[in-house]
Amino acid sequence: MSVLEDLRLRGPVLTASGCGGTGRELAPYVDLATLGGFVTRSITLAHRTGAAGRRIVETPSGLLNAVGLQNPGLEPFLARELPWLHQQGARVIVSIAGASPGEYADLAQRLAVAPGVSGIEVNLSAPDQRGSGVYDVREPFHAGSVVSAVRRETPSRVPVLAKLRSDVVRAVEVSRTVAEAGADAVVLGNALPAAMPDGRPARLSGPAVGPLALRCVAQVCQQLPALPVIGCGGIATPADVRAFLDAGAVAVQVGTAQLHDPMTLSRLITARQEDA
């Protein structure tokens, strides 16, 4: 458990960002205090209303989403959501997204001193559509810059996780870069770039992306054995959890499966306890 303790996780099963609501909606189905960690949806400095129109489309073995980072913004999150989550005994990991490294840094600075924040997860999976377009967080150099900016604003007692997408070509390279920039762990992966049937940019998640994420986890764990890796992508069953942990991950995040069956997290936590 030492790596989990370093990362301030209570166990190996966490929510995936964007699939746990504010926590209040999840609470009827799982005791938030039993989660390894509750990862919030990505929080931005200012409130965002998200994308208009159809946001989620079913495909064989996957969900396409174009939610567009809907969130209340930092201040309302700190005022209303974080204290409630903390009160429930949840280990809260706040996912952050920004349109510039400066925005990421500002978010980290405020969150690092907020009571009840157990960690910060830097969302590096998708370029922010509000950004100027001069940098792309998927590029190793830029991802490293963002993590450096966040690390500088975050005391060492608060772990910084870098969430990367399952890019089998560059997973090791990006992981190494963000680790050198100060990330305490990487989260691999995230929904993959895709398109809605009408051509709008979207991201694909669910069982369809699981094997890709597992490949990335295995590669990074083999080549960067000192770096804690949290697996994410298509995890729905105790066997999926075992596969990611066997590949070297220290923990997993569960997203799309929770949307299909809200008891998934609860079931996986029970299964891990029985395994232990």
Place this chain on the structure above:
Amino acid sequence: MSTPSTAPTGPVHVTGTVLTTRAVGAYTHLTLVAPGIAERMRPGTFVAVSVEGQLLARRAFWIHRVRHAGGHGMTLEIVVEQVGAGSRWLAAQPVGAKLAVTGPLGRPFALPKRDADPVSCVLVGDGHGAAPMFLLGERLRERGAVVTMLVAGADEAHLLSALEARRSARSVTVVTEDGSVGSRGRVADHIGEVLRRAAADVVYAAGRPSVLRDVAEAAETHGAWSQVAPELPLTCATGLCQGCPLPVVGEDGVARTVRSCYEGPVVRGDRIRWTELAP
């Protein structure tokens, strides 16, 4: 003076069992034994069913009726319209089939206070959106409200339980687009006259956004409050994924996007930004 409710609250996730299944017009009615859900439901709330296999989004259905069924305790009935792979799968489930059911979900219709003066209510049900209206009508009548119903559908097969409507309401208007039953036309053609005749104070409606927009506008013109439940595609139906955006204006006048499944499905008709809601 009202007494505090001791009924359990909040949704539960249970394994339900199909008790009966029957075709009614274009719809399939399923009666489910789903412990705890019927006891918690209020008109306007719904259940979500997980579909087996590769379909990951869940399917949401109005709770149409609840009743006590002998040794099974409280049961609930849902109305399934077969529009895609998930609803076809569900409609084909045999008696005895097990289903993963979550409910009751969503914000229900608000009822007048028990000790209020009698209120004149018009209930509008469009297609299978009429499903929650019968229980709502019963609850309103229990509170002394005068209930008028407008039940609409494309044709007779898509008209939900017009006969039952006559039991739930003092007066019923039936409208079909093809004129096969009742008056020919759309809801928009008849709602103004129904509101005027009923001297409506409150309008409750569920169905397609395009229909509800007409209802909300007619209510505004008539000077009535409207509570509407637009049928939108829901993914998780539990408030987790933010996949069902409902554009509204808050009481502070600020435009917001709320979740249809969680802050809705019932919202005030004059709060929806209709131009931003797909039909």
